[in-house]
Amino acid sequence: MTILKNSHSFNKAMVRRPGKSLVNGITTAGLGQPDYHLACQQHERYIEMLHNCGLEITVLDTEEAFPDSVFIEDTAVLTPEFAVVCRPQPASRSGETESVSIRLGDFYSETHAIQDPGTIEGGDVMQIEDSFYIGISDRTNEAGADQFIRIIQDYGYKGFKIAFGDLLHLKTGISYLGENTVLTCTELAAESCFHRFEKILVNTSETYAANCIRVNETVIFPSGFPETRDMLTRRGFRVLETDMSEFRKLDGGLSCLSLRFFR
Ligand code: CIR
Numbered sequence: 001m002t003i004l005k006n007s008h009s010f011n012k013a014m015v016r017r018p019g020k021s022l023v024n025g026i027t028t029a030g031l032g033q034p035d036y037h038l039a040c041q042q043h044e045r046y047i048e049m050l051h052n053c054g055l056e057i058t059v060l061d062t063e064e065a066f067p068d069s070v071f072i073e074d075t076a077v078l079t080p081e082f083a084v085v086c087r088p089q090p091a092s093r094s095g096e097t098e099s100v101s102i103r104l105g106d107f108y109s110e111t112h113a114i115q116d117p118g119t120i121e122g123g124d125v126m127q128i129e130d131s132f133y134i135g136i137s138d139r140t141n142e143a144g145a146d147q148f149i150r151i152i153q154d155y156g157y158k159g160f161k162i163a164f165g166d167l168l169h170l171k172t173g174i175s176y177l178g179e180n181t182v183l184t185c186t187e188l189a190a191e192s193c194f195h196r197f198e199k200i201l202v203n204t205s206e207t208y209a210a211n212c213i214r215v216n217e218t219v220i221f222p223s224g225f226p227e228t229r230d231m232l233t234r235r236g237f238r239v240l241e242t243d244m245s246e247f248r249k250l251d252g253g254l255s256c257l258s259l260r261f262f263r
Contacts, residue, residue, distance in 0.1 A: 008214040018070040019062035025250040039246035053215040071256040074121035078261035082110040089119040118144030123169030135170025211253030
């Protein structure tokens with residue numbers, strides 16, 4: 001199969017509904033405990049938006065044993081050719097991959113898995129066409145990134161490691177919007193590996209908005225960040241907003257609620 005170099009064309013997504021244990025998820029945000037019922041409503045709306053962008057959605061059962069399992073993006077990286085099952089770093093998240101891996105078997109015959117001592121979380125992996133940028137963070141280590149790069153190279157993709165400062169994941173601070181354009185916080189804008197891209201800089205007062213997703217012709221974007229939204233619309237992007245307040249309380253960005261793929 002030839003590589004689909006457009007990294008924002010999707011026809012499927014996988015999500016996992018939040019469990020009541022969500023309120024015990026890992027957090028550094030200091031924004032209080034999420035409201036479970038409101039989180040469920042916001043999650044439904046998120047699914048609806050992906051559906052309206054033309055995606056067929058697979059919804060996994062809630063897993064109460066794993067409070068952060070709604071953040072399914074961290075468990076895998078999916079391409080049109082193969083799947084890589086990640087190895088999340090926190091002990092409380094390591095079991096999340098099992099059911100995801102089983103379900104991915106419905107879609108993929110070629111599945112790889114990151115092995116100990118490697119750790120990697122999907123939030124640290126940003127695809128731009130035929131390249132993957134991998135953040136070395138508290139969650140993703142060199143061993144995990146190196147294993148990942150060896151896997152993708154066999155399929156003709158390129159991998160680049162990026163060490164950065166004070167962010168949970170690489171994609172907490174940067175998103176690829178298509179059209180050779182990244183939406184980025186100032187810290188990551190200075191990274192030499194992004195020099196060839198057009199940059200839209202997110203003001204520090206709206207840093208949370210640096211994490212959004214381009215899905216086919218739409219940018220799904222967190223509501224409450226008008227300055228950044230207006231910059232995107234002025235550049236011609238079609239932006240649809242959705243409320244992420246309850247997931248933000250757990251350090252969760254908009255991308256982390258889904259695995260998007262083309263199969
Ligand atoms: C965690 O700390 O693992 C979760 N509370 C949040 C994960 C967010 N994941 C992401 O942005 N890709």
